[in-house]
Amino acid sequence: MSAYKAQIERLEQKIADLEAQLKVQETANIAPKVSPLAPKAGFPELPEIAGVRYAAGQAGVKYQGRDDVMLVEAVAGSSVAGVFTRSATRSAPVLDCQAKLANSLPADKPIAILVNSGNSNAFTGARGDGSVQAICQTVADQMNTVTDCVFTASTGVIGEPLPHDRIVAQVADLKSKLSSGAGESAARAIMTTDTFPKGVSAEITLDGKPIHIAGFAKGSGMIAPDMATMLVYIFTDAAVEQTVLQSMVSEINESSFNSITVDSDTSTSDSLMLVATGQSGASMITDAGSGNGKAFAAALKQVMLELSHLVVKDGEGATKFVTVKVSNAVSDASARTIALAIANSPLVKTAIAGEDPNWGRVVMAIGKSGEPADRDKVAISFGDIVVAENGWVSDSYTEGAGAAYMKNEEITISTDVGMGTGSATVWTCDLTHQYITINADYRS
Numbered sequence: 394m395s396a397y398k399a400q401i402e403r404l405e406q407k408i409a410d411l412e413a414q415l416k417v418q419e420t421a422n423i424a425p426k427v428s429p430l431a432p433k434a435g436f437p438e439l440p441e442i443a444g445v446r447y448a449a450g451q452a453g454v455k456y457q458g459r460d461d462v463m464l465v466e467a468v469a470g471s472s473v474a475g476v477f478t479r480s481a482t483r484s485a486p487v488l489d490c491q492a493k494l495a496n497s498l499p500a501d502k503p504i505a506i507l508v509n510s511g512n513s514n515a516f517t518g519a520r521g522d523g524s525v526q527a528i529c530q531t532v533a534d535q536m537n538t539v540t541d542c543v544f545t546a547s548t549g550v551i552g553e554p555l556p557h558d559r560i561v562a563q564v565a566d567l568k569s570k571l572s573s574g575a576g577e578s579a580a581r582a583i584m585t586t587d588t589f590p591k592g593v594s595a596e597i598t599l600d601g602k603p604i605h606i607a608g609f610a611k612g613s614g615m616i617a618p619d620m621a622t623m624l625v626y627i628f629t630d631a632a633v634e635q636t637v638l639q640s641m642v643s644e645i646n647e648s649s650f651n652s653i654t655v656d657s658d659t660s661t662s663d664s665l666m667l668v669a670t671g672q673s674g675a676s677m678i679t680d681a682g683s684g685n686g687k688a689f690a691a692a693l694k695q696v697m698l699e700l701s702h703l704v705v706k707d708g709e710g711a712t713k714f715v716t717v718k719v720s721n722a723v724s725d726a727s728a729r730t731i732a733l734a735i736a737n738s739p740l741v742k743t744a745i746a747g748e749d750p751n752w753g754r755v756v757m758a759i760g761k762s763g764e765p766a767d768r769d770k771v772a773i774s775f776g777d778i779v780v781a782e783n784g785w786v787s788d789s790y791t792e793g794a795g796a797a798y799m800k801n802e803e804i805t806i807s808t809d810v811g812m813g814t815g816s817a818t819v820w821t822c823d824l825t826h827q828y829i830t831i832n833a834d835y836r837s
Contacts, residue, residue: 430706444468444670446571449582455511460582464567467504474639478663485521514547524557580609591703612704632671655708710827722815729817734762742824750795770811
């Protein structure tokens, strides 16, 4: 009798396990194929950048049946700038790029960028460094350049050796397919858990010449300041002196990619690179404070800010795009800390996902930030709706108004902490069950 009982118990457990698997599969099946926050018009038509060509191909690093490696060629003499993760465990490609940008690049050799998805080549020790060297050498040989002018990036699973031989085998084919109009293909090739490719462009006129800026990014999870698992590549035909270009990128990065968060986790592989080919015919920008310098920086900021917002809008499982504004803090740095405490709070983010105007969770996040705040002066608003003021719920606030506002796809939470003149704005998204589904199965 006991044997039958044990058999029944095993069958019941098997049924329970199958039901659990079915539930997970059903959740995955009803998940949107593309983020509901994705641009309705799809990927934009990026302008061709004189002196830049792109190509994409299939190396089979992890994904099958889709492009997973891209190659970019930029004309010799281009200025190159970049910002990278400050993670203590940053990847081999990041360390290599940082080392190369610390020195002047040969002006008579073309620039090449090769990126793979599916494997981050991070926490791979000397073997990872060897993979970078092998890829750079092959690209340099094929592109008639030197390894100092070859930059790589890898994104995907951490801690697994990069099968670089598969990438190396594709370089010649990638070179043969280089095209100035293949920006979208390149953007798609570097995606991991992204649900849509992200592209932005801008055009201005300097010295009577049209100046084009075009960029694309990947990023969906492991997104937090410093910088965010995110790769960004921006190209322009403007002529900008390298140190000026670097200062612009570093400054704008703080108010764009370093001001977004999806899940508070910083990647080992974050990289942003900007290449200026100087092919527009406009004069060289040698001073960021000049008229041309300011005009170019404003256009660049537009591109970087829009790209950073697209990364948040493709946050894993995201259904809401959230702007968090903090004002009247003791300093801008204090305001930023408070804003990030709100934006990264799982309780705030899940309330937003559930369309619950739970302003008490915002109060909690302000308090846990560790920054000065005057309890009796704190004010909170959802959009234009004043929720709390003078340290208490507003007489004009109604739960119905708050609940109705939370149904919007884009939400703004504003907080006045009543301490000074410091301010900050950060961007985030909600936290849904789909985030768990994606990340629970990421390696399988």
